Amino acid sequence: MYPSIRIPPSEFAARMGRLIDHLASRELAGAVLFDAAYILYYADFAFIPTERPMALAVSAGGERALLVPRLELEHARGEALVDRVEAYPEYPDDPHPMEHLRRLLDDLGIRDRVGADDDGYPWVLGYQGPSLSALTGAAVHPLRPFVEAQMQVKSPAEVALIRESATWGHLAHRLLQRYTRAGGTETEAGQRASHEATRAMLDALGPLYQARSAFAEGASAGYRGQIGRGGAIPHAMAGNVSFMPGDLLVSGAGAAMWGYHSELERTMVIGPPSDEQRRLFEHMLALQQSAFDALRPGVPCSDVDRAVRRQYEALELLPYWKHHSGHGIGLRYHEGPFLDRGDHTVLRPGMVLTVEPGLYVEGLGGFRHSDTVLIGEEGMERITYYARDLASLIL
Amino acid sequence: MYPSIRIPPSEFAARMGRLIDHLASRELAGAVLFDAAYILYYADFAFIPTERPMALAVSAGGERALLVPRLELEHARGEALVDRVEAYPEYPDDPHPMEHLRRLLDDLGIRDRVGADDDGYPWVLGYQGPSLSALTGAAVHPLRPFVEAQMQVKSPAEVALIRESATWGHLAHRLLQRYTRAGGTETEAGQRASHEATRAMLDALGPLYQARSAFAEGASAGYRGQIGRGGAIPHAMAGNVSFMPGDLLVSGAGAAMWGYHSELERTMVIGPPSDEQRRLFEHMLALQQSAFDALRPGVPCSDVDRAVRRQYEALELLPYWKHHSGHGIGLRYHEGPFLDRGDHTVLRPGMVLTVEPGLYVEGLGGFRHSDTVLIGEEGMERITYYARDLASLIL
Numbered sequence: 001m002y003p004s005i006r007i008p009p010s011e012f013a014a015r016m017g018r019l020i021d022h023l024a025s026r027e028l029a030g031a032v033l034f035d036a037a038y039i040l041y042y043a044d045f046a047f048i049p050t051e052r053p054m055a056l057a058v059s060a061g062g063e064r065a066l067l068v069p070r071l072e073l074e075h076a077r078g079e080a081l082v083d084r085v086e087a088y089p090e091y092p093d094d095p096h097p098m099e100h101l102r103r104l105l106d107d108l109g110i111r112d113r114v115g116a117d118d119d120g121y122p123w124v125l126g127y128q129g130p131s132l133s134a135l136t137g138a139a140v141h142p143l144r145p146f147v148e149a150q151m152q153v154k155s156p157a158e159v160a161l162i163r164e165s166a167t168w169g170h171l172a173h174r175l176l177q178r179y180t181r182a183g184g185t186e187t188e189a190g191q192r193a194s195h196e197a198t199r200a201m202l203d204a205l206g207p208l209y210q211a212r213s214a215f216a217e218g219a220s221a222g223y224r225g226q227i228g229r230g231g232a233i234p235h236a237m238a239g240n241v242s243f244m245p246g247d248l249l250v251s252g253a254g255a256a257m258w259g260y261h262s263e264l265e266r267t268m269v270i271g272p273p274s275d276e277q278r279r280l281f282e283h284m285l286a287l288q289q290s291a292f293d294a295l296r297p298g299v300p301c302s303d304v305d306r307a308v309r310r311q312y313e314a315l316e317l318l319p320y321w322k323h324h325s326g327h328g329i330g331l332r333y334h335e336g337p338f339l340d341r342g343d344h345t346v347l348r349p350g351m352v353l354t355v356e357p358g359l360y361v362e363g364l365g366g367f368r369h370s371d372t373v374l375i376g377e378e379g380m381e382r383i384t385y386y387a388r389d390l391a392s393l394i395l
Numbered sequence: 396m397y398p399s400i401r402i403p404p405s406e407f408a409a410r411m412g413r414l415i416d417h418l419a420s421r422e423l424a425g426a427v428l429f430d431a432a433y434i435l436y437y438a439d440f441a442f443i444p445t446e447r448p449m450a451l452a453v454s455a456g457g458e459r460a461l462l463v464p465r466l467e468l469e470h471a472r473g474e475a476l477v478d479r480v481e482a483y484p485e486y487p488d489d490p491h492p493m494e495h496l497r498r499l500l501d502d503l504g505i506r507d508r509v510g511a512d513d514d515g516y517p518w519v520l521g522y523q524g525p526s527l528s529a530l531t532g533a534a535v536h537p538l539r540p541f542v543e544a545q546m547q548v549k550s551p552a553e554v555a556l557i558r559e560s561a562t563w564g565h566l567a568h569r570l571l572q573r574y575t576r577a578g579g580t581e582t583e584a585g586q587r588a589s590h591e592a593t594r595a596m597l598d599a600l601g602p603l604y605q606a607r608s609a610f611a612e613g614a615s616a617g618y619r620g621q622i623g624r625g626g627a628i629p630h631a632m633a634g635n636v637s638f639m640p641g642d643l644l645v646s647g648a649g650a651a652m653w654g655y656h657s658e659l660e661r662t663m664v665i666g667p668p669s670d671e672q673r674r675l676f677e678h679m680l681a682l683q684q685s686a687f688d689a690l691r692p693g694v695p696c697s698d699v700d701r702a703v704r705r706q707y708e709a710l711e712l713l714p715y716w717k718h719h720s721g722h723g724i725g726l727r728y729h730e731g732p733f734l735d736r737g738d739h740t741v742l743r744p745g746m747v748l749t750v751e752p753g754l755y756v757e758g759l760g761g762f763r764h765s766d767t768v769l770i771g772e773e774g775m776e777r778i779t780y781y782a783r784d785l786a787s788l789i790l
Contacts, residue, residue, distance in 0.1 A: 035518075050729055051722075071718045074757075090719045094737035122517055123430075126543055126723065126731035148521055187597055187613070191590045202582055218582070323466045324485045327446075328521065334445055336521035342489035362469075 005164060005208050006258055007044070007157050012081050015150070016042050016064065022146050023060045023115060030059040030110030031143055032101075032132060035117045036214060037331045038147055039066070040259050045080035046212040047072065052091045053121035053129065055101055056082070059108040067101055091127065102135050115141040148336055152328055153350040158260060159374055159383075162330070162352055166262040166372060166384050168255035172197035172221035173264055173386060176251055180395055182270055186241045190222030197221065201255065213256035215333050221253035226366055245271045248365035249395075250358075254333070261333045263354045264384040265370035268393040280320075280359050281390050284367040287311050287357040288388075291325045291339065295355070295373060295380040301343040308357050309341070320359040328353050329372060351375040352383070400559060400603050401653055402439070402552050407476050410545070411437050411459065417541050418455045418510060425454040425505030426538055427496075427527060430512045431609060432726045433542055434461070435654050440475035441607040442467065447486045448516035448524065450496055451477070454503040462496055486522065497530050510536040543731050547723055548745040553655060554769055554778075557725070557747055561657040561767060561778050563650035567592035567616035568659055568781060571646055575790055577665055581636045585617030592616065596650060608651035610728050616648035621761055640666045643760035644790075645753075649728070656728045658749045659779040660765035663788040675715075675754050676785050679762040682706050682752040683783075686720050686734065690750070690768060690775040696738045703752050704736070715754040723748050724767060746770040747778070 019042060023031055033039055033056045036049045043056055043066060052069040064082040068075075073087040088100035098121070105111070119140050120131035132140050154162070175193035198218030202209060211217050228247040243249075249268045254261055267284065269277055287308055294307040308325045312318045325339035329352055337345035339353060353375070358368030372383045387393065414437060418426055428434060428451045431444045438451055438461060447464040459477040463470075468482040483495035493516070500506070514535050515526035527535050549557070570588035593613030597604060606612050623642040638644075644663045649656055662679065664672055682703055689702040703720045707713045720734035724747055732740035734748060748770070753763030767778045782788065 051731075051733075069718070070716075090735055090737070092733060092735055092737040093719075096737065118518065123513065123539060125727045125729040126733075128539060128543070128731075144518060144523060148523070185597070187593060191593065195586045195590055198582060198586065202580070321465075323464070324488075332520045334520040336446075336523075338446070338487060338521075340485055340487055342485070342487040342491065 005161065007161070009044075009081060011155060011157055012042065012044050016058070018150060019058060019147070020060070020062050023058070026115065026141060027113060028060060028115040028141055029113045030057060030105070030108060030115070032057050032105070032110070032114060032116040032140075033143070033147070034121050038117055040212070040331060041147075041151055043080045043082050045076060046259060048214045049122075049124055051125040051127040053097050053101075053127065055121070057101075057104055057108055057110060059110055061109075063108055065104055065108060067097075067104055069097070096129055098129050098135055105136065112136065112138045113141065114138065115143040117144050117147065151330060151335070152337055152345070153348055154330060154352050155350070158330065159350070159352065161257045161260040162262050162372065163383055165255045165257040165260055166264065168197060168201045168219040168257070169221070169253040169262050169264045169384070170386055171200060172219040172255065173251060173253035173266065176221035176253065177268065177393075177395065180243060180249065180268070180270070182243050182245045182247075184243050186223050186225070186227060186243070189243075190220075194218070194220040194222065197255070210258055211256040212259040213261065215261065216254065216256040219253075219255035221251060223249055223251055226250035228365060243270055246274070248277060248367070250366045250368050252370070259331050261329055261331075262372045262383060263329055263333065263370050264372065264386055265356060265368055266386060266388075266393055267367045267369060268395055269390075270395045273390065273394065276364060278390065280361060280364070280367050283315050283317055284357070284359050284369065285388060286315065287317070287359075288355055288369055288371070291355045291357060292373070292380065295347065295353075295375060296378060297347050297349050297375055299347050301337045301339050301345050301347060302341045304347075305339050305341045308339075312357075317359060320361050322358060322360045325357045326354040326370075347375050349375055349377050400556065402556070404439075404476060406550060406552055407437065407439050411453070413545060414453060414542070415455070415457050418453070421510065421536060422508060423455060423510040423536055424508045425452060425500070425503060425510070427452050427500070427505070427509060427511040428538070428542070429516050433512055435607070435726060436542075436546055438475045438477050440471060441654060443609045444517070444519055446520040446522040448492050448496075448522065450516070452496075452499055452503055452505060454505055456504075458503055460499055460503060462492075462499055464492070491524055493524050493530055500531065506531065507533045508536065509533065510538040512539050512542065546725060546730070547732055547740070548743055549725060549747050550745070553725065554745070554747065556652045556655040557657050557767065558778055560650045560652035560655055561659065561780070563592060563596045563614040563652070564616070564648040564657050564659045565779070565781055566595060567614040567650065568646060568648035568661065571616035571648065572663065572790065575638060575644065575663070575665070577638050577640045577642075579638050581618050581620070581622060581638070584638075585615075589613070589615040589617065592650070605653055606651040607654040608656065610656065611649065611651040614648075614650035616646060618644055618646055621645035623760060638665055641669070643672060643762070645761045645763050647765070654726050656724055656726075657767045657778060658724055658728065658765050659767065659781055660751060660763055661781060661788055662762045662764060663790055664785075665790045668785065668789065671759060673785065675756060675759070675762050678710050678712055679752070679754050679764065680783060681710065682712070682754070683750055683764055683766070686750045686752060687768070687775065690742065690748075690770060691773060692742050692744050692770055694742050696732045696734050696740050696742060697736045699742075700734050700736045703734075707752075712754060715756050717753060717755045720752045721749040721765070742770050744770055744772050
């Protein structure tokens with residue numbers, strides 16, 4: 001019944017089983033999760049968080065209930081892997097939706113010793129409401145560290161979706177590279193590449209495909225303003241820059257795939273690179289290679305970042321450092337663990353991370369490749385397979 | 396120096412002045428704001444929230460400081476209307492970014508009696524960190540109600556940006572209507588309309604334009620799956636449905652304009668509508684008209700929603716009700732106040748809201764127009780001016 005690339009219901013049941021085991025180990029009466037990524041992870045229900053709160057409640061005995069606004073009732077009943085779906089009429093309404101949550105928790109026998117990701121629904125888009133502890137009259141036990149750790153290790157089915165995402169991210173990036181030329185604009189190249197890649201993906205995967213992401217629809221590629229000298233400012237929002245000969249570019253591409261993401265970024269040059277561009281490009285490659293070399297199970301994330309920083313120092317590149325070496329990726333386009341000297345999470349097989357040390361040179365621009373990699377039983381494997389060498393990235 | 400359609404620096408100064416007056420009235424030593432919309436509102440600095448925390452700190456004496464990751468330092472120094480920008484190296488790093496915030500607050504003389512939007516940075520994308528109260532050793536005074544109330548009343552410059560957004564949302568919608576035809580797909584029509592409208596907008600506005608929104612880039616129009624019988628589920632995520640003769644459609648269109656948004660939604664039919672489609676379409680128009688008639692300054696939002704609900708009752712349409720009558724809109728595509736029986740906010744001139752009562756009929760589909768309206772000195776004015784009548788919306 002389920003299309004073959006989707007996470008199977010048995011895997012959702014296994015995820016939920018681990019959460020319920022955790023509740024037992026902490027002697028908690030139940031869990032309340034508000035985070036959309038967590039609800040997607042445990043209950044296979046995708047939504048974009050708004051001011052209308054949603055909550056997944058799980059009792060220690062394993063009963064799973066989803067609270068949604070009336071607006072989402074049929075959608076939730078049709079999709080969520082839970083035992084029951086309860087709807088409140090509206091937000092803010094009277095009584096407030098949190099009153100409905102309180103009643104639902106009572107009904108599930110979750111009265112004290114409640115675990116939760118947050119002490120109440122986060123105040124997004126003008127939402128205001130009481131905290132969960134005010135509602136239940138007891139302090140809540142934090143569940144985020146457990147849930148985040150569980151989500152960090154991907155199953156084979158999750159890795160397969162991230163690989164599928166990478167395939168269509170590659171197509172979008174290939175088209176972006178093809179359509180980027182001096183005189184054209186960022187918006188035109190990015191929209192055309194994203195549009196065509198998405199259509200090809202939808203035509204190819206057909207009913208196998210759903211985006212299910214709050215971050216992206218379909219496949220996409222673009223520059224987010226990281227063009228020419230503007231490339232010295234990473235993660236800028238998109239402008240509408242025109243390309244010029246000699247421009248140094250930092251691209252980004254990916255595709256939402258049943259909620260999962262991959263990340264592919266490349267440094268490219270329009271026309272023959274200058275000697276300085278060549279030198280820094282090769283240094284950037286060496287930095288990324290030093291991370292690849294350090295990535296293996298059993299190693300703390302902080303050690304990987306320290307190895308990369310030693311390479312910055314050895315090559316006298318620290319003035320051009322602006323960020324750590326990478327981050328986890330999965331249902332969120334950024335998530336833990338972080339390849340950062342302050343993150344001592346030990347790498348485990350199944351973790352999926354981006355590897356993207358960068359160089360940012362005022363007056364010249366930015367140099368950064370980002371690859372998505374999988375930690376294996378021994379070392380690591382690149383999931384993104386786009387060419388990394390300069391010759392392949394001169395337009 | 397500033398392009399003419401942008402909010403002028405004097406208006407940002409006035410906004411900040413009101414916040415500082417509020418701190419004085421509550422005898423607070425300072426404010427800490429983490430919410431990206433609030434930082435854009437007071438400091439003219441746009442960013443997409445990630446696991447790297449940002450914070451705007453304002454002392455009672457009026458000193459304004461922005462804490463950002465190293466990654467955003469030049470961007471923030473170039474754009475934010477603050478007295479100083481401080482950068483921490485990375486997240487999570489060691490010491491944690493919140494340690495840098497603690498030192499900055501010390502430096503600004505903000506030690507106790509701190510006001511804040513949240514008790515710490517929200518845990519997005521795997522972020523974990525201490526609460527602000529743990530950091531400062533004192534309870535924090537909630538500032539959200541004040542800030543939200545301030546943002547709800549738009550200035551003439553803000554209304555002008557929402558009008559500009561509506562113009563380009565109209566173009567996208569016009570193109571969507573033109574490109575929607577039986578046999579085509581949702582993705583194709585939506586992407587083509589959005590792409591062409593965005594390019595026209597960029598060509599027309601040129602350097603006057605920036606999106607500055609975390610929710611949208613450029614102009615867009617689409618159906619988000621609200622096609623045919625799927626339209627009975629409002630706010631669904633986009634699928635890739637093919638259009639069929641007789642399909643009932645609910646569209647959505649808008650454009651990000653220096654952070655501001657408008658909302659335009661229309662119910663359309665492919666080919667001649669059935670009698671039942673006609674009947675429900677006319678009822679939906681009547682419901683929207685009842686809201687228009689009730690909207691004027693001095694009236695509580697709850698009264699407007701109650702007037703609309705009376706209309707549902709009078710027309711025997713309550714079984715098809717799924718949500719309240721509308722919501723505020725501005726820097727967020729949804730925000731308070733809400734046209735909801737539980738929201739007793741009194742309407743004031745300058746408030747901008749959507750008006751969108753809907754009918755959702757199982758087996759038939761959804762009927763909803765959404766218009767963006769401005770509360771004036773007397774009644775209200777429609778900002779979105781797209782045709783509402785059925786004859787104009789048959790494809």
